[in-house]
Amino acid sequence: MAIRHIPGQERAKRFxxxxxxxSQVPHAFLFSGIAGAGKREMxxxxxxxLNCLDPLAEDCCDVCAPCKKATGxxxxxxxxxxxxxxxxxxxxxxxxxxxxxxxxxxxxxxxVILEEAQHLKEEAANALLKILEEPPPQNLFVxxxxxxxxxxxxxxxxxxxIRFQPLDDPVIQTFLRQEGRLSEDQARDWSALAGGSLERxxxxxxxxxxxxxxGIVAELERLCDSPMTDFFSVTAQWAKKSEDLEQDLxxxxxxxxxxxxxxxxxxxxxxxRKDGSRILRLALTVPPETLxxxxxxxEEALIRLRFNANKQLALEHICLAIREGLHxxxxxxxxx
Amino acid sequence: MKVQVPRALxxxxxxxxxxxxxxxxxxPILSNVLIDATEPSQEVEFTATDLELSLWTKMGATVEEPGxxxxxxxxxxxxxxxxxxxxxxxxEAPGNRLIIMAGRSRFELATIPADDFPFVNFFPGITLSPxxxxxxxxxxxxxxxxxxxxxDPFSMPGVFCHFQEPDAIRFVSSDGHRLSLYEVPSGSFQGxxxxxxxxxxxxxxxxxxxxxxxxxxxxxxxxxxxENALIVQTQDTLMSVQLxxxxxxxxxxxxxxxxxxxxxxxxxxxxxxLKRVGILxxxxxRHVRFHITENSLELESGNPELxxxxxSVDITxxxxxxxIAFNLRYVLDALQAMESAEVRFEWVDQYHGGVFVGxxxxxxxxxxxxxxx
Numbered sequence: 001m002a003i004r005h006i007p008g009q010e011r012a013k014r015f016x017x018x019x020x021x022x023s024q025v026p027h028a029f030l031f032s033g034i035a036g037a038g039k040r041e042m043x044x045x046x047x048x049x050l051n052c053l054d055p056l057a058e059d060c061c062d063v064c065a066p067c068k069k070a071t072g073x074x075x076x077x078x079x080x081x082x083x084x085x086x087x088x089x090x091x092x093x094x095x096x097x098x099x100x101x102x103x104x105x106x107x108x109x110x111x112v113i114l115e116e117a118q119h120l121k122e123e124a125a126n127a128l129l130k131i132l133e134e135p136p137p138q139n140l141f142v143x144x145x146x147x148x149x150x151x152x153x154x155x156x157x158x159x160x161x162i163r164f165q166p167l168d169d170p171v172i173q174t175f176l177r178q179e180g181r182l183s184e185d186q187a188r189d190w191s192a193l194a195g196g197s198l199e200r201x202x203x204x205x206x207x208x209x210x211x212x213x214x215g216i217v218a219e220l221e222r223l224c225d226s227p228m229t230d231f232f233s234v235t236a237q238w239a240k241k242s243e244d245l246e247q248d249l250x251x252x253x254x255x256x257x258x259x260x261x262x263x264x265x266x267x268x269x270x271x272x273r274k275d276g277s278r279i280l281r282l283a284l285t286v287p288p289e290t291l292x293x294x295x296x297x298x299e300e301a302l303i304r305l306r307f308n309a310n311k312q313l314a315l316e317h318i319c320l321a322i323r324e325g326l327h328x329x330x331x332x333x334x335x336x
Numbered sequence: 337m338k339v340q341v342p343r344a345l346x347x348x349x350x351x352x353x354x355x356x357x358x359x360x361x362x363x364p365i366l367s368n369v370l371i372d373a374t375e376p377s378q379e380v381e382f383t384a385t386d387l388e389l390s391l392w393t394k395m396g397a398t399v400e401e402p403g404x405x406x407x408x409x410x411x412x413x414x415x416x417x418x419x420x421x422x423x424x425x426x427x428e429a430p431g432n433r434l435i436i437m438a439g440r441s442r443f444e445l446a447t448i449p450a451d452d453f454p455f456v457n458f459f460p461g462i463t464l465s466p467x468x469x470x471x472x473x474x475x476x477x478x479x480x481x482x483x484x485x486x487x488d489p490f491s492m493p494g495v496f497c498h499f500q501e502p503d504a505i506r507f508v509s510s511d512g513h514r515l516s517l518y519e520v521p522s523g524s525f526q527g528x529x530x531x532x533x534x535x536x537x538x539x540x541x542x543x544x545x546x547x548x549x550x551x552x553x554x555x556x557x558x559x560x561x562x563e564n565a566l567i568v569q570t571q572d573t574l575m576s577v578q579l580x581x582x583x584x585x586x587x588x589x590x591x592x593x594x595x596x597x598x599x600x601x602x603x604x605x606x607x608x609x610l611k612r613v614g615i616l617x618x619x620x621x622r623h624v625r626f627h628i629t630e631n632s633l634e635l636e637s638g639n640p641e642l643x644x645x646x647x648s649v650d651i652t653x654x655x656x657x658x659x660i661a662f663n664l665r666y667v668l669d670a671l672q673a674m675e676s677a678e679v680r681f682e683w684v685d686q687y688h689g690g691v692f693v694g695x696x697x698x699x700x701x702x703x704x705x706x707x708x709x
Contacts, residue, residue: 065451069452074365076387076454101493102387102388102564102578103578103581105385105454106455137581
């Protein structure tokens, strides 16, 4: 892979290439944008371009030894820091600090990529800030994050911020078709649901999410049917047992999106059709405005969850909104 | 690759190399040693690196098939050390395996392709200057105890080496609580040149000491500095140490220029007395108090829970009584590094660092900051 192979993000590519060509690379970049927009890939390709032995005019060669080592994840001067468990720990940052005391081993520039930097623990963030305040020469830090607000403002202010836009649907379609032998219609359907994220589109294609949506539909139907007294215990259980609540909320969003499509008589995405059960029929009875409102609420719940909102409250909020939206508010009083 | 090597020599070589391999697991290949067998020269080369320190060495062998591969340094040295037979065969096998055979023993180790190994540069084109191994060993051994163990933003974890006006080279280390300094005439290291100074990291200093352990002849040891690497070459070994980036603290400021008070004492009795009173020290109560009176030094240590220890040694001192406390471990380290039958302890007051020097060991200075008890 090379910079030219990264889908979309033309503006970011132009900006980065210009910086490298003019030798004006700062000591730290902050790549922000939705998951699956290509931030991590861009960080790695930038590291390759900076250290390529035989660079092309606007890209790395992808065949020299450093490029191959970087692609294989064995380059001694390209460090990728990922969260261990839920957080990026202070020891990981200390290790980077130790390395930064020395010059790069074989590269021109040592590149440290901090993936999902929003997972930095407070002490780790402070340790990183210390490094960014006095950046060691020949070191480049690339932080990827969903939203810059998720980081300490002092870290953000010390980085060159590049925002990654959600990918255009045609870009996703092209990549899906190249990768998965999909028909044009299928690729269009999936890209429409992916919301600008190639990663999400790939998960949709593999069916991983569609299966998950089936489970979510069952869970929501149970919630709509159960009396209010049971509603909160069911959501509490759901929030507790869910391995990835963010993914659950993404699926709820996807489902509400399907309701909107159905309500507006737009073509329904094929695998969702078989789930077009009671809840979908119910959704068809309410005005599209209500469904749009539900979509906004689902998105809001997702954003709040990313900003460390209480998991159970976030789930209750959206489930209650769906229940009320589909059944009406009187339903709240029902006990049996 | 297929080679036959004598076990004793292979053990010796691997023990030398495996110290350079990384013990951490963040990059598995760094815990491996690169083995490169070349047929025309009938030699096997070994390279290991942890990115801060790289070591290359070679040995003669019967090379039947040349080849390159990397294998776990620790496991290989453990295996070879235990082998019963005097001749060891190393043979590459399909599926990224290395077969080690000796007598009726057979081991199969997983390998990583040699192309994945970091590119280790020993800068073959640079000119190295001859170096007196015993002097370099002395310079590092006398100063390495002062290198800080913990990550401390105010000190540098290495030995600082710099030219000192008018005509000296100084090796200095300090962890903020103590400082060790050794000065030699600049002519001792002919041909050595660098700007400002260099900082040799802890592991680098330790490994240089290790490879120079058996080197006595100055004709076979060379060293030089290129960019930010220190290269040390012995007869069959090349070592590259990445120097620390950054500035060493202005250490001269804490060495009192004028030290009006001093006493002299024999090293061995003082060292023995310190060790005795040290029995009652622990992690929390680690001080020794010097009560200095005319011709007598009383040492006092201990803690309220365990008990107290006192001892005294004869000194040569005429002056006002004075009392000062130090970390006992630091005093022992400073005395241990000194090669002098007599120690001279010099001080200004109870707030400035106390200085240990030896009349028979010119150039050495150990400074310890006093403790407030």
